[in-house]
Amino acid sequence: MTTYVLRRLVLMVPVAFLVTIGVFMLIHLTPGDPALILLGEDRSPQAIAAIHQQLGLDKPLYVQYVIWLGHIVHGDLGRSITTHQPVTTAISERLPATLELGAVALIWSLLVAIPLGTIAAVRRGSLADHLATGLAVGGVSIPNFFIGIVLIFFLSVTLRLFPFGGYVPFNQDPFENLRHVILPAIALGTAGAAINMRFTRSSMIEVLNQDYIRTARAKGAPWRRVVFIHALKNALIPVVTIVGLQIGGIIEGAVVTETVFTWPGVGRLAVESIFNRDYTVVQGIVLLAAFSYLVANLLVDLVYGWLDPRISFA
Amino acid sequence: MSTAPALVATQASIRETRIHLLELGRTHPRVILAGSLVLLLFLIALLAPFISPHDPIAVNADNAYLPPLSPSHLLGTDELGRDLFSRVLWGARVSLPVAFVAVAVGLVAGGVIGLISGYFGGVIDLLLMRLVDALLAFPALILAIAIVAALGPDLRNAMIAIGIVAIPVYARLVRALVLQLKQVEFIAATRSLGATPLRLIVRHMIPNLLNPIIVQVSLSAGFAILAEATLSFLGLGAQVPTPDWGQMINSGATFLANDPWLAIVPGAAISVTVFSFNLLGDSLRDALDPRLRS
Numbered sequence: 001m002t003t004y005v006l007r008r009l010v011l012m013v014p015v016a017f018l019v020t021i022g023v024f025m026l027i028h029l030t031p032g033d034p035a036l037i038l039l040g041e042d043r044s045p046q047a048i049a050a051i052h053q054q055l056g057l058d059k060p061l062y063v064q065y066v067i068w069l070g071h072i073v074h075g076d077l078g079r080s081i082t083t084h085q086p087v088t089t090a091i092s093e094r095l096p097a098t099l100e101l102g103a104v105a106l107i108w109s110l111l112v113a114i115p116l117g118t119i120a121a122v123r124r125g126s127l128a129d130h131l132a133t134g135l136a137v138g139g140v141s142i143p144n145f146f147i148g149i150v151l152i153f154f155l156s157v158t159l160r161l162f163p164f165g166g167y168v169p170f171n172q173d174p175f176e177n178l179r180h181v182i183l184p185a186i187a188l189g190t191a192g193a194a195i196n197m198r199f200t201r202s203s204m205i206e207v208l209n210q211d212y213i214r215t216a217r218a219k220g221a222p223w224r225r226v227v228f229i230h231a232l233k234n235a236l237i238p239v240v241t242i243v244g245l246q247i248g249g250i251i252e253g254a255v256v257t258e259t260v261f262t263w264p265g266v267g268r269l270a271v272e273s274i275f276n277r278d279y280t281v282v283q284g285i286v287l288l289a290a291f292s293y294l295v296a297n298l299l300v301d302l303v304y305g306w307l308d309p310r311i312s313f314a
Numbered sequence: 315m316s317t318a319p320a321l322v323a324t325q326a327s328i329r330e331t332r333i334h335l336l337e338l339g340r341t342h343p344r345v346i347l348a349g350s351l352v353l354l355l356f357l358i359a360l361l362a363p364f365i366s367p368h369d370p371i372a373v374n375a376d377n378a379y380l381p382p383l384s385p386s387h388l389l390g391t392d393e394l395g396r397d398l399f400s401r402v403l404w405g406a407r408v409s410l411p412v413a414f415v416a417v418a419v420g421l422v423a424g425g426v427i428g429l430i431s432g433y434f435g436g437v438i439d440l441l442l443m444r445l446v447d448a449l450l451a452f453p454a455l456i457l458a459i460a461i462v463a464a465l466g467p468d469l470r471n472a473m474i475a476i477g478i479v480a481i482p483v484y485a486r487l488v489r490a491l492v493l494q495l496k497q498v499e500f501i502a503a504t505r506s507l508g509a510t511p512l513r514l515i516v517r518h519m520i521p522n523l524l525n526p527i528i529v530q531v532s533l534s535a536g537f538a539i540l541a542e543a544t545l546s547f548l549g550l551g552a553q554v555p556t557p558d559w560g561q562m563i564n565s566g567a568t569f570l571a572n573d574p575w576l577a578i579v580p581g582a583a584i585s586v587t588v589f590s591f592n593l594l595g596d597s598l599r600d601a602l603d604p605r606l607r608s
Binding site for chain 2: 016019027137138142143149153157251255259270275279286294297
């Protein structure tokens with residue numbers, strides 16, 4: 001196991017290195033000069049040169065990369081071009097809201113996926129199964145921003161049950177915090193619910209066909225106990241993989257959902273920064289998104305082996 | 315360890331994946347249903363200039379905010395008095411070509427990487443796959459957004475970005491298929507007869523890769539349409555006054571309280587289109603993958 005973990009970590013190094021090059025190059029390919037954004041009206045050649053020197057933009061690209069990488073390794077993602085706030089501070093201020101939204105979305109997706117997936121598997125071929133499978137294809141086909149808009153229209157505008165958007169911190173008013181998070185979480189978690197449901201269904205079908213389930217039935221265990229205790233526990237192992245990846249990809253979904261619901265998280269910060277041409281912030285968020293995805297991939301592999309002893313780390 | 319059973323299984327699976335279209339329709343009606351929906355969408359995109367009752371970008375302030383089922387405006391009009399039905403029809407002319415180009419970029423670039431990586435193996439494979447891993451390390455939409463942010467927000471850049479995002483998917487798929495095919499006897503026999511790598515790949519490998527690739531193309535087209543709509547919704551794809559579905563939802567959302575159809579109609583158009591492609595990919599996979607055929 002230790003060898004496997006070490007090998008995975010070593011394999012991650014070149015990929016992580018390439019990711020940093022990718023993020024660095026992406027922003028340096030951008031047309032337009034950051035100095036012009038910083039300077040506003042005063043665009044004299046001297047002022048531009050001074051900014052270039054200050055930001056290190058007058059150095060060769062590979063030197064800029066090495067300096068940038070050195071800063072990244074020390075946890076310094078630079079400063080926002082527009083607000084001059086350190087990028088790490090800007091991200092860490094917004095991260096709790098995104099994590100909260102992601103966590104509630106995940107809970108929603110599992111609350112829908114596991115019962116529906118189980119029912120669809122147990123009653124395979126029935127109307128419930130066809131309905132659940134249809135919902136699963138539908139769930140991944142409807143854009144999450146559209147789900148958000150439909151929810152706002154029906155539940156906020158028409159029925160006035162929930163606010164249109166915005167955010168209230170949990171420590172300020174837990175009830176209002178919950179009211180504000182429910183709609184964006186449903187919008188964000190629905191595609192995940194559809195994917196998790198399909199995984200639960202197919203994994204459950206496989207498990208229900210195994211010998212130990214037949215044995216449990218033959219020993220007289222009630223069907224419900226067999227399904228929910230004996231089968232579900234093992235059927236959920238592959239679901240863990242996909243849920244792990246969804247946790248790693250929280251920022252991805254949050255970009256759009258946070259924009260629709262004016263949720264002050266990292267996703268909305270990314271969109272705002274793109275429009276403000278604040279590339280240091282965009283760079284920081286893309287890097288964070290890629291690394292959380294990479295780490296989630298690694299953890300999923302490790303947890304999967306731990307949960308399923310049949311997986312060999314040899 | 316003997317590889318003989320694996321070889322037999324591989325040969326059998328490859329033989330079995332050759333299924334005629336007619337037989338497919340008979341045994342898997344879902345393929346025909348989904349295929350018809352996709353065909354209908356292509357027809358709408360193709361015929362939009364002839365079947366649209368109005369010019370999709372013609373502004374007519376006197377006709378603004380007409381509700382659906384108004385005389386001569388089936389789905390009503392938007393805030394500038396533009397006919398919503400015509401704009402939705404023309405929207406297919408934006409979304410489908412974007413999906414087509416993006417999937418083509420992903421398929422060609424990813425396919426070439428996968429073929430070279432799988433066929434030659436060794437250091438080339440190692441290097442190419444690390445590049446693919448690095449691309450896969452980015453969540454798809456974040457990568458697309460970052461690329462568009464770097465290149466500048468417009469439809470052409472959105473196409474390129476979505477295509478780049480699709481590259482690693484095809485590279486991985488084609489590499490895995492080529493590795494599997496390399497083990498098959500007829501490939502080894504052709505190689506021992508002196509076929510050049512190019513001939514071996516073009517004449518003997520590519521035809522055997524088509525089925526799984528067709529499935530992936532259909533699923534990627536669904537993703538591409540969704541991604542394009544998302545980018546346009548965020549203001550990073552198609553720009554006004556292009557009749558683009560994502561962009562229409564963005565502007566329609568402002569008028570949700572009084573004129574909800576302005577956002578709901580284009581949203582439904584995206585959902586139906588993506589659903590059709592996903593259904594096609596899904597049902598083709600069921601039909602073409604021998605492991606799933608029951």
